[in-house]
Amino acid sequence: MLRIQRTTGRTVVLTVSGRLEAANVSQLCQLIEAEPAGELLVLDLTDLVLADRDIVRLLREFEACERIVLRHCPAYIRLWMAAGDTD
Numbered sequence: 001m002l003r004i005q006r007t008t009g010r011t012v013v014l015t016v017s018g019r020l021e022a023a024n025v026s027q028l029c030q031l032i033e034a035e036p037a038g039e040l041l042v043l044d045l046t047d048l049v050l051a052d053r054d055i056v057r058l059l060r061e062f063e064a065c066e067r068i069v070l071r072h073c074p075a076y077i078r079l080w081m082a083a084g085d086t087d
Contacts, residue, residue: 004031011040013071017047022054032068039067046072056080 002024003017012035020028035041043062051059051074060081062068 002027004028006031011042013042013044015044015047017049019050020048020055021050021052025055025058032062040069041067042069042071044071045074045077048074048077051077053080 001018002020004027005015005017007013007015014028014031016028032041043059056077059070059073059077063070063081
């Protein structure tokens with residue numbers, strides 16, 4: 001199950017909880033696309049339980065665009081992102 005909580009302050013933070021998989025990533029993408037262009041966005045992954053390979057690729061792309069900052073990213077995801085190819 002996936003849950004995304006949006007909080008605002010100086011920066012918009014989307015806190016992702018649960019399992020983030022290809023089957024439910026559209027929910028996250030819709031929330032990101034709904035934010036104004038040019039605004040910094042934080043994805044807080046503190047409560048992320050599971051992410052599949054496609055999601056790791058997507059998170060790497062998000063971070064590379066320099067609009068999205070990953071906060072509290074689990075170590076295994078950072079390792080997969082650093083490896084470049086998750087196949």
